[in-house]
Amino acid sequence: MADRYASFAHSAPGRALVKRLGLPEPPRLRRHQPGDPLVPGPVLVGAAPGGRLTDPVRKILAGAGVELRDPVTPAATGPPPLNAALIFDATGIKDTTRLRELYDFFQPQARALYRSGRVIVFGTPPAACADPREATAQRAVEGFVRSVGKEFGRGITAQLVQVAAAAENVVESTVRFLLSGRSAYVSGQVIRIGPAAGHAPEDWDCPLADKVALVTGAARGIGAAIARILARDGAHVVCLDVPAAGDALADVANDIGGTALQLDLTGAEAPTRVTDHISTRHVSVDIVVHNAGILRDKTLGKMTPEQWDAVLDVNLASQERINDALLADNLITNNGGRLIAVSSVAGLAGNRGQTNYATSKAGVAGLAESLAPVLAPRGITVNAVAPGFIETAMTARIPMLIREAGRRMNSMTQAGLPVDVAETIAWLASPGSAGITGNVVRVCGQSLLGA
Secondary structure, rough: OOOOOHHOOOOOOHHHHHHHHOOOOOOOOOOOOOOOOOOOOOOOEEOOOOOOHHHHHHHHHHHHOOOOEEOOOOOOOOOOOOOEEEEOOOOOOHHHHOOOOHHHHHHHOOOOOEEEEEEEEEOOOOOOOOOOHHHHHHHHHHHHHHHHHHOOHHHHHHHHEEEEOOHHHHHHHHHHHHHHHHOOOOEEEEEEEOOOOOOOOOOOOOOOOOOEEEEEOOHHHHHHHHHHHHHHOOOOOEEOOOHHHHHHHHHHHHHOOOEEOOOOOOOOOOOHHHHHHHHHHOOOOOOEEEOOOOOOOEEEOOOOOOHHHHHHHHHHHHHHHHHHHHHHHEEEOOOOOOOOOEOOHHHHHHOEEEHHHHHHHHHHHHHHHHHHHHHHHOOEEEEEEEEEOOOOOHHHHOOOHHHHHHHHHOOOOOOOOHHHHHHHHHHHHHHHOOOOOOOOOEEEOEOOOOO
């Protein structure tokens, strides 16, 4: 459904009226288009002395053809030149007295970013710090980055990437994603990267070449977008959805050169049918995206047992059953397999009238966090993506006032698009993302009411 307010606000008369009345001004977000450069301008790179990510990141950017700038003493006259992105290596901040280095780098640049610019700060996971003082300082960096994401406006995103020791060689996929238009609706996130034996794809424009992906709930909305983006990046996609959505499912599969699998995930035979399809047609599957989900909204006092059971079964229990079957038959590729589940900000923050849905989606986040260390020895990563308010047929049915509130209560002052979720999943599915596991990444434009 079109966002008529945003369309009006982007028009010449609309811009004038919105500004005069002090209304929210949804920025035009920079989203990825084929052939786009990684960033549309120069990138300013700074570091706290002793930072261990500066050289690897500069090498990545130079290899991608990005123009690099170094910090200079602010001129006595005139503003600093505009940059497309600001990157700061904060891994050298070992105690709280050095947090001033964040201010010294960013304060002069606060108004010197392109629209839809990017801010990336690299840090060390507090749990991996050498002592409590370093851990305290690194935890403080998180509050700084989240605040920048809410403060800079104009479609600018801000992220904290916590890189463990010996993981410096697996950050390129994340750097590319966060700088590009693919991360337009991801902001205020803390992404953890650990050591891994990953490798960069041969072609960053087709990182999933020769991969097989399974996407559930692929007939419409977010699921269809996921299938299309994974196919764009080179994967053969097995598109799964219920038989009632068979025509729409076939259309998606045909459009992307994938295959369609009509299946009710709650059926007793579902795990066997999935494993049979994978083993007979593809030998194994590299990427599994659990996207299928339903709503049965009622306040708890009015909710029936059937409404509770249906949501928990489709949204959570079916994922566990499919995972168990694929893993038991060794059908998820070792040393490169990717399990990605679609959670929701409703599961992370709760939502009135959605106790069943929030329970299921919090469980999905828990699945990613708890299964990640179990599958790490097999080289399989497990992550979750938590969408916020995304423009779909489902959200179009929400009452107008609630829908408008959902669109405006984030730093981007607009809803996201299905492609924003799909791009985030494609990043996590990349061979270069081997160091990312156990993460729950929100795709919500950074809620103004929380992290």
